[in-house]
Amino acid sequence: MKDFKYNRWLIAVIVVGLLAALVIGFQRHGVEQANRQVDMAIDYEGLKELAQREGLPEDVVLQQAREAGITSLAVYETTFKKLNENGKATALPGSQILASYHAGTLSDPVWRQLVASGKIQGSEVYVVGNDPQTYREVKEDLLRRLGPDRVTALTVGSEEVLAVKAHYESFLKMNLGMPTDEMKTVNDAGFYVLARPSNYEECTPDDVKAVFQRLEGFKISEIVFSGNQSLGAPKALQTTIDEMKDRGINLGLIEATTQLQFYKQDGMEEIAKGLGYDHVARLYAIPKDEQPKLKIDTAVERWSNTDEERNIRIDLLRIYDKPSPNMSLLKTNMEYFKATHDKLVAHGYTIGPAGTFTLYNPSVILRALVVLGVAAAGVLYLSLVIPPLNARPRYQYILFVIFGLLAAVPVLMGNGSKIRVVAALASANMFPALAVIFQLDRVRAFREKTRIHIVRLIVTAAIALFVTGALSYIGAAYLSASLADTQYFLEFNIFRGIKLTFVLPIILVAIAFLQRFDIFDGRMDDTQGVMEQLKRILDMPVRVKTLIGLFIILVAGIVFVARSGHTSGMPVSQTELRFRAFLEQAFYARPRTKELLIGHPAFMLAAMAVLRKWPTMVFFALVLVATIGQGSMVETFAHMRTPVYMSFMRGIGGIVLGAGIGAAAMILVELWQTIMARAHKAHEKERNAD
Numbered sequence: 001m002k003d004f005k006y007n008r009w010l011i012a013v014i015v016v017g018l019l020a021a022l023v024i025g026f027q028r029h030g031v032e033q034a035n036r037q038v039d040m041a042i043d044y045e046g047l048k049e050l051a052q053r054e055g056l057p058e059d060v061v062l063q064q065a066r067e068a069g070i071t072s073l074a075v076y077e078t079t080f081k082k083l084n085e086n087g088k089a090t091a092l093p094g095s096q097i098l099a100s101y102h103a104g105t106l107s108d109p110v111w112r113q114l115v116a117s118g119k120i121q122g123s124e125v126y127v128v129g130n131d132p133q134t135y136r137e138v139k140e141d142l143l144r145r146l147g148p149d150r151v152t153a154l155t156v157g158s159e160e161v162l163a164v165k166a167h168y169e170s171f172l173k174m175n176l177g178m179p180t181d182e183m184k185t186v187n188d189a190g191f192y193v194l195a196r197p198s199n200y201e202e203c204t205p206d207d208v209k210a211v212f213q214r215l216e217g218f219k220i221s222e223i224v225f226s227g228n229q230s231l232g233a234p235k236a237l238q239t240t241i242d243e244m245k246d247r248g249i250n251l252g253l254i255e256a257t258t259q260l261q262f263y264k265q266d267g268m269e270e271i272a273k274g275l276g277y278d279h280v281a282r283l284y285a286i287p288k289d290e291q292p293k294l295k296i297d298t299a300v301e302r303w304s305n306t307d308e309e310r311n312i313r314i315d316l317l318r319i320y321d322k323p324s325p326n327m328s329l330l331k332t333n334m335e336y337f338k339a340t341h342d343k344l345v346a347h348g349y350t351i352g353p354a355g356t357f358t359l360y361n362p363s364v365i366l367r368a369l370v371v372l373g374v375a376a377a378g379v380l381y382l383s384l385v386i387p388p389l390n391a392r393p394r395y396q397y398i399l400f401v402i403f404g405l406l407a408a409v410p411v412l413m414g415n416g417s418k419i420r421v422v423a424a425l426a427s428a429n430m431f432p433a434l435a436v437i438f439q440l441d442r443v444r445a446f447r448e449k450t451r452i453h454i455v456r457l458i459v460t461a462a463i464a465l466f467v468t469g470a471l472s473y474i475g476a477a478y479l480s481a482s483l484a485d486t487q488y489f490l491e492f493n494i495f496r497g498i499k500l501t502f503v504l505p506i507i508l509v510a511i512a513f514l515q516r517f518d519i520f521d522g523r524m525d526d527t528q529g530v531m532e533q534l535k536r537i538l539d540m541p542v543r544v545k546t547l548i549g550l551f552i553i554l555v556a557g558i559v560f561v562a563r564s565g566h567t568s569g570m571p572v573s574q575t576e577l578r579f580r581a582f583l584e585q586a587f588y589a590r591p592r593t594k595e596l597l598i599g600h601p602a603f604m605l606a607a608m609a610v611l612r613k614w615p616t617m618v619f620f621a622l623v624l625v626a627t628i629g630q631g632s633m634v635e636t637f638a639h640m641r642t643p644v645y646m647s648f649m650r651g652i653g654g655i656v657l658g659a660g661i662g663a664a665a666m667i668l669v670e671l672w673q674t675i676m677a678r679a680h681k682a683h684e685k686e687r688n689a690d
Contacts, residue, residue: 004384004441004516007396010376017373018474020366021481025644027362028484032643037355038307038344039221039281039314040337041072041194044186045082046319054330061330062189068334069341071351072192072221074316075182077175078138080127084172088131088181089138093168095122110157119154119163125171126154127162134181137214138162141177144207145200175226178214192221192353194252194314199229205239208232212243221353222314224252224283225265233267240267241274250356251275252283252314253490259310261491269492277486281354282641283314291318296332300339304347311489311641313354315340357486367420368408370481374423375403377430377478384437385512385530424482425497428638431475432630433508435468436623440509440516443610452611454670458663461607465600465662469655472630476637476651480644488640495638505631506624513623519616591654592632599629600658601665608666612673629658 042065051061080091100106101115114120127142129135139162142151150165164171175198183193195215200207208231223244225231232240244251251272254263262268262282272280284306286299294302306312320336323329341351379400383390389399407423410416442464452460479495487493513519514530603626609619633651637644 004387004390007380007383007393009393010380010383010396010400013376013400014373014380014474017369017371017376018477020369021373021477024362024366024370024481024484025477028360028480028644031358031360031486032311032489032645035311035313035355035357036348037313037350037352039072039192039194039354040070040317040341040344040351041074041221041314042070042317042319042337044073044075044182047073050319050330050333054328056330058185059189062185062191064330064334065337066190068337069351070191070317070337071353072194073186073189074194074196074224075178075186076196076226077177077198078134078179078182079173079176081172083134083138083176088129088134090128090130091168091171092126092128093122094120094124094126095168097126098122108157114154114156121163123165125164125166125168127164128156128159131181134179135160137180138176140210144210145174145176178211180214180218183215183218187219192219194221194316195223195249196226197223197231198226199231199233203232203236205232205236208236208239208243212247215247215249220247220249222250222252222281222283224254224314225268228265230265230267230271232271233265237267237270238274241271244271244275244279250279250281250354252281252354255282255284255310255312257287261494272490272492276359277490277492278356278359280490281313281356282311282490283316284310284312285316286318288318292321296320296324296336296339299336300343303340304343307344307349308347308646309642311357311643313356315344357489359486360489361485362481364412364414367416367481368411370478371407371411371416371419371423372404374426374430374478374482375407376400377434378403378426381430381434381437381508384434385508385515387515420482421495421497424479424495424638425500427475427478427482428497428501428631428634429504429508431478432472432505432627432634433512435471435475435630436505436509436627437512438471439464439468440513440623444516454667457608457611458604458666460611461604461662461666462659464607465603465659466655468603468630469633469651472633473648473651475634476647479634480637480640480647483638483640491641495640498635498638501631501635501638502628506627509627510620510624513620517616517620519620591650591657592636594632595629595651595654596658596661599626599632600655601662602626603629604659604662604666605669608669629654 047061047065048058051058054061080089083089084091097106097111097120098115101112101120106112106115111120120126127135127138129138139151139153142162142164146164146166152163154161154163166174178195178197183195186193193215197211211231223231230237230240232238251268253265253268253272255261256263286294286302291299303315303317307315317337317340319333320329323332324335327335344351379396382399383396389395407416407419410419483493483495485493488495511530514533519533520536602622606619606622606626608614609622633654636642636647636650639647
């Protein structure tokens, strides 16, 4: 029998690296726990609409929203569509003025005189101010956006009117700067302003300063830019950074619809870097077309999970357009706000301007120890699948020195960002494989001759699962420590090897398995090795039913990989969604279905396969499926936006529930085998009697 030895010195290095990884993990947990304040925000226009639909004074609705837990109101730049509605300024197309003149309905003699003198052009737009402050702000912004060549002041009686060369329908939608009257109303009602300015074409530093002059004196919780450009892009971003720094305003970035990174806005990364990542918060809003489909309790649960799992710190809520049964529209929305507020508070959050992470970068010494541990794990794996290397420890040390220097030196020099990604990728793949390989070697040393009772069998399998999970968690600690910093917490950087981690551990374990077992004759002793067994597999005659089975496995594999992540577009059934919701309620963190329904039950059955002496080919298949669960436990930690404690508890829940499901599967298999054995005996008895 091939005796694979575990190099104790390599294991010692892995242990030292693990200790360094745990230190980083505890530091990370402290940083995450310090960031527990959420800004509950809603569009100011949404609350105005709600007041109008309910026929209530605006201040009454604002007061109820504040009492329900809303802390900030999002204020967008004004437009003439809004100004025409509130009457503070009016934009009239020249064609309409001319039509009224020729129809005899233009009664104002001054306007008639302007038409008669040819100063009114049908292709222009005319702006009349009914509120002096609003008119001044509109005039200032129009001159900035369009220039003096397109904006001309006319005198109509004792008042000034602006003649603007613009397409009327487009003009109505044009952003016209942050409205100070709305921001004052928001602050006076006890809310912070979540400012949503847009960019200017060919934006200049002076344009940026003008925006912040509008914000001067108001309580601003965060700035979240509107449109596909940040204010100041592309050439005045430094002015934006300086103005935000001077006022201590944090930046909010909108999570992308795929729930991965951000909605792309030109200049956002430059501003975030210039401000410092400790002044950046992530914003989420339930998509407008999705919210009406959600019941209030479902939406509330969505917010709780979103803030906990994805480090969202700005919850931009929307109003419900339709009332719940036996409730008014106002009460429906206030219940929604209050339930969300109470749910977040119950989960340990405070409500106020968005919390941000402190800047965090672990010590380069700790990080170097981590990558050295990964290098040792890599050499250890190679020694466990290459017999000549396993028999020559000196070559193992040479490899470790080479790998270790390549990994640790760049990190110690303050660089090593790519090395960290490689270390994370290696951790996510090698440690689950090593954990399973360790159990394979225990299986080879197993010498139990008598038939084990099902209860003892279940206990043995469960203990083996927990031990293997603990070993896999070493990889989780390494992965987390390799990547941990504020940029990863905020998803400016992301781990891009997730898809690979669903497949590579299976391949690594398959290689080790074929080095240890002969899958054709079931021997537990020396095999012909990986290549010889692969050749025999390729030389096997294939039947149609085998091809069908392989096709089904291929489809299952594609679905398995495609459904993982955020961009596959693979649909999830309503049944599974309901099951996920149940798990979210039942556990601190919802266990992953790949673990509790696939990997861990397969692990339990693999133990049964050994102890019940099933064919080695069946054992092989179950081991590969079991590896999925171990890899998934580690891969969970690659989602760096999710708090490390939640990732840890998610894996624990998966092991506990997966072991329970696996135990149930083992009992069912045992019952089935017992029934079939009795049926076979009865049949043999009848045949012998005949």
